[in-house]
Amino acid sequence: MSGNIVSLGGLTIGSKAALEKAMASEGCATTGATGCGSKQAPDDMDPATWAKVKDHPCYSEEAHHYFARMHVAVAPACNIQCNYCNRKYDCANESRPGVVSERLSPEEAARKVIAVANEVPQLSVLGIAGPGDSCADWKKTKETFSRVTKDIPDMRLCLSSNGLALPEHVEELVDMNVDHVTITINMIDPEVGAKIYPWIRHGGKRYYGVEASQILHERQMLALDMLVARGILVKVNSVLIPGINDEHLLEVNKEVKRRGAFLHNIMPLISDPAHGTHFGLTGQRGPTAAELQKVQEACAGGANLMKHCRQCRADAVGLLGEDRGQEFSLDKLPEALEYDPAGRESYKDWVAKEREDRRAAAADAKAETGATVAKTAPKLLVAVATQGGGRINQHFGHATEFQVFEVDTSGVRFAFHRRCDNYCVDGAGEEGRLDRVIATLEGIDTVLCAKIGDCPRETLAGAGITVLQDYAYDYIETAVSAVYRTRMGLAPAQAETA
Known part of the structure; x- marks a missing residue:
């Protein structure tokens, strides 16, 4: 494993020994309230496509461990009404699409992108996802992209659209080198x-x-066909609405695959009366985790599925699963900003080396597991607390989500994520929150984290969940493989020290 250390805007990743020392001073009190590998393209992906996705956290599950996205809220207008949507402005507390804290002009957006790029070296992608529709507000979208690429020419550009006005702008997208577009397609039957x-x-x-x-x-x-014909990668988002399009999404998946979509992202409906949407106010429920997984599994063999989506706000900043947008509100930005590429360039160099190390370690772990575990051994799900970098590098009490990996003799694969409230608040654990974390981990009996205290570990053990901290800062794949071999009785169990 690589021994080099890098600081990523507040997150430190590097060798296990150095990071164990760093974590020693961090912990919380425990009482009181598709794998894309290295810089070489995978065998089943052509180099041109790999070049487009390797640093894009939404188009590559592997990349989302290393790279951050930024959405700028410059497009408030919309040309359709969805029963699940209520665009909100000046809202800092809701985390869902269509919600923003502040709308920006193209000039303000470009200034904010420079500020984030200087402070967040992981930033690789600029997206426009509303809070309305990027193509319905095309002039603002186009001007924003033009201003940003003038200062930061290597920034990846992508946009999300409902597709209605998209065909009118495909040629301009090509001219601007926009090579990633997301279209929300919830049906192919107008009756649905x-x-x-x-x-x-x-x-x-x-x-x-x-x-x-x-x-x-x-x-x-038409938009999907035009984009694919011009070599632009298309991700299709579909909102799973029980009783309306849940079974129909299998047909959607088949059709978008036939037309050349790169990924299909089936997302759960977010339905809460407090959000003020039509579905929320009329009692339309969202799917359970089991219902979502059932539809995703039924689509196996169709379009490749994205399973690491976090249903980001229209002004999200940071790695998937985190949102640092409030750190970069307009009132906190200096009037004059100049882009400094040094941080992002150094970070990209580090990631290239780290990916090589991680890929080699994962290959070794896969070979060892395949050689020692019977092919008939069952699969295992393992939840991981991680801040990114492909490592187990987060304190249990700080986790606001767990990434769940599936492992068997063929290797380790990302399966899904589970959101939760972080157990530790202001340095102390809250028992009510721990109960909710336990509920979040339903169906999973093993958790890996960088650190956990005695009290929550014992409570989790009482609920049948084993939490291990002895793989702290290891690569996820090697640690999960080791846990699997232990579970199959082929390796000594790790001590569960506090």
């Missing part, structure tokens, strides 16, 4: 769409019901 979209506005006219959904469907398919 009429239950999701009350109306659309197209060509200066408003359409309703099935007619509206028919037009939207045709425009989405």
